[in-house]
Amino acid sequence: MKCPIRFKKEILTREEAWELAVKWLSANRKLVRAVATPYRKHMFADREDLLQEALIAAFKAILSSREKGKTRSLTRYFIVNFRSQCMKLSYGISEVG
Numbered sequence: 001m002k003c004p005i006r007f008k009k010e011i012l013t014r015e016e017a018w019e020l021a022v023k024w025l026s027a028n029r030k031l032v033r034a035v036a037t038p039y040r041k042h043m044f045a046d047r048e049d050l051l052q053e054a055l056i057a058a059f060k061a062i063l064s065s066r067e068k069g070k071t072r073s074l075t076r077y078f079i080v081n082f083r084s085q086c087m088k089l090s091y092g093i094s095e096v097g
Contacts, residue, residue, distance in 0.1 A: 024078075
């Protein structure tokens with residue numbers, strides 16, 4: 001069942017937001033690399049793990065930016081989310097729940 005998320009005049013389902021995150025991430029691979037590089041040597045994560053974390057961060061960024069009506073801030077939201085995930089991975093902190 002699709003769970004709709006209401007934004008101003010537009011309804012975006014979580015599935016549509018996920019698809020948008022996948023497309024956004026594939027168009028912004030260099031940004032992912034740039035954000036993750038300072039933390040890479042301290043992580044036990046491989047490339048696929050990082051891409052999954054980046055995808056989750058992109059999904060969260062899309063939801064946050066649309067919820068707040070600031071779609072132009074998507075990249076900033078992504079950087080903040082992904083950087084904090086990279087820090088957690090480099091410190092060995094696991095996220096529960």
